[in-house]
Amino acid sequence: MRHVRRRVLRTAATGGLLLLAAACDVAPEAEHPPVRVAQAPAVLPVPHGTGSKVPDDFNGDGHRDLILNDLAKTRAHTDDPGIGIVYGSPRGLVPGAHQLLAPRTHAARAGGELPALFEAEASCDLDGDGFTDLVVSTDPPYDGQGRPPVPLQLLFGSPSGLTGRGVQLTVPDRAREGNDWPDQPVCGDFDGDGRADLVLHATGGKLSYLRGPFTRAGAPRAAAAPIPSPGNLPTGPAADVDHDGYDDLLIRTAERSGTTALVLGGPGGPTRTGAVLPAGIDVALGRFGRGKALDAAVGTMGGTALRYDLPDAARATLDSPGSVLDAADFDGDGLSELVSSGSRLKLFRGGASGLSARETVTVAPVTHGTSRVVTAADFDGDGRADLVVRTYRDETQDTVTVYPGAREGLVARRPAVSFTTRAFLTAP
Numbered sequence: 001m002r003h004v005r006r007r008v009l010r011t012a013a014t015g016g017l018l019l020l021a022a023a024c025d026v027a028p029e030a031e032h033p034p035v036r037v038a039q040a041p042a043v044l045p046v047p048h049g050t051g052s053k054v055p056d057d058f059n060g061d062g063h064r065d066l067i068l069n070d071l072a073k074t075r076a077h078t079d080d081p082g083i084g085i086v087y088g089s090p091r092g093l094v095p096g097a098h099q100l101l102a103p104r105t106h107a108a109r110a111g112g113e114l115p116a117l118f119e120a121e122a123s124c125d126l127d128g129d130g131f132t133d134l135v136v137s138t139d140p141p142y143d144g145q146g147r148p149p150v151p152l153q154l155l156f157g158s159p160s161g162l163t164g165r166g167v168q169l170t171v172p173d174r175a176r177e178g179n180d181w182p183d184q185p186v187c188g189d190f191d192g193d194g195r196a197d198l199v200l201h202a203t204g205g206k207l208s209y210l211r212g213p214f215t216r217a218g219a220p221r222a223a224a225a226p227i228p229s230p231g232n233l234p235t236g237p238a239a240d241v242d243h244d245g246y247d248d249l250l251i252r253t254a255e256r257s258g259t260t261a262l263v264l265g266g267p268g269g270p271t272r273t274g275a276v277l278p279a280g281i282d283v284a285l286g287r288f289g290r291g292k293a294l295d296a297a298v299g300t301m302g303g304t305a306l307r308y309d310l311p312d313a314a315r316a317t318l319d320s321p322g323s324v325l326d327a328a329d330f331d332g333d334g335l336s337e338l339v340s341s342g343s344r345l346k347l348f349r350g351g352a353s354g355l356s357a358r359e360t361v362t363v364a365p366v367t368h369g370t371s372r373v374v375t376a377a378d379f380d381g382d383g384r385a386d387l388v389v390r391t392y393r394d395e396t397q398d399t400v401t402v403y404p405g406a407r408e409g410l411v412a413r414r415p416a417v418s419f420t421t422r423a424f425l426t427a428p
Helices: 421-425
Strands: 018-022 066-068 083-089 092-101 119-124 133-137 152-155 186-188 197-201 206-214 220-223 233-239 248-252 258-264 272-280 282-286 295-299 304-308 314-318 324-328 337-341 345-348 360-365 370-377 386-394 397-403 417-419
Touching: 066 370, 092 417, 092 421, 119 186, 186 248, 197 233, 248 282, 272 282, 272 295, 272 304, 282 337, 295 324, 295 337, 324 370, 337 370, 397 421
Parallel strands: 186 233, 282 324
Antiparallel strands: 018 360, 066 083, 083 092, 119 133, 133 152, 186 197, 197 206, 206 220, 233 248, 248 258, 258 272, 282 295, 295 304, 304 314, 324 337, 337 345, 345 360, 370 386, 386 397, 397 417
16 A cells, blocks of 8 residues: 655645735836746757756756646646656746656656655756756555665656656665664755765654765665654755855754754764754745855744844844745845735845845735745846745636746846746647
């Protein structure tokens, strides 16, 4: 039988399509002309690249690509169709250059079966060839007895993008602990050798630490005994918080609302506990403007706790609740803005004195539906992050909208790109 595992989902729930309105007379600047994209754009070939160091660049052409889980379905109450990839260009995302990663075409068999679950978990260049690779969660057969199989598969990038079938990630027995699923993967260069590593959940407050690079058969370069951890849930993305050359890791103690510890990387990997952050629903790291190191925002239903200049963590509070948080530099000034999700999305500007509630951009719902922040990242290469929001009407209808970053208004008033993931189900 298939064993269903509990999962941690990061989603930002608001309602409906979006209208951007500025607070404090800050007018969002429409620096990019809006692009109207048909509900089913013409399918375009994936551009070929030669390799790059750009994050999430699966075809190595120097332009960031977009990962989408939970695609719209042709009929309600059917299996998830798989993972969607939208490839980038010098002008940003090109919805027509998309790819569907489905179990029947891209998954490896486990126990003679193709998985039903196929969900993107983490991305980094695991084999060091200049093409980003994707870590995918699956549901291998498991009878509930003894140590479960490894549920993670690796899809390797190439000049043509993510092609071919995945391979099962190898987690050596010496790197496992107990009978929990080895999941919750986080990518990062935790030992500072310039190569991507993976950290996974293990049993009893332990982490499985797999050192890269990884072979095309899914095996790490090295893996030792599990390392102690202050919590059970490694959380990405990793970041070099204190700028010492080692990526650092957030470890949560509970799925919903619990404390989070910053675990610092070093020559032996992520083994040193730094600041312990207050209990909250979500944590975002960014350079909000009150120190040399990165800062943390912890979202709760009653407000947002701020910890500046990690790992020392000077304390402050932002008087705005936010159950889900994201951070990115939308105006290109070198400081991060905070995206707080609640009944509506709010963008708080970073500054020399830190985040301020006085100057915000509000993303307000104007129609019925449920909207979620997919990601905030620079897709058009202008040095400013773009805000990607997805609106669900039901299981079969959705809209993905990309609002470009803007120098004065943080995000443009009108979207640059809008499309539906139903297009992924249309055969080329």
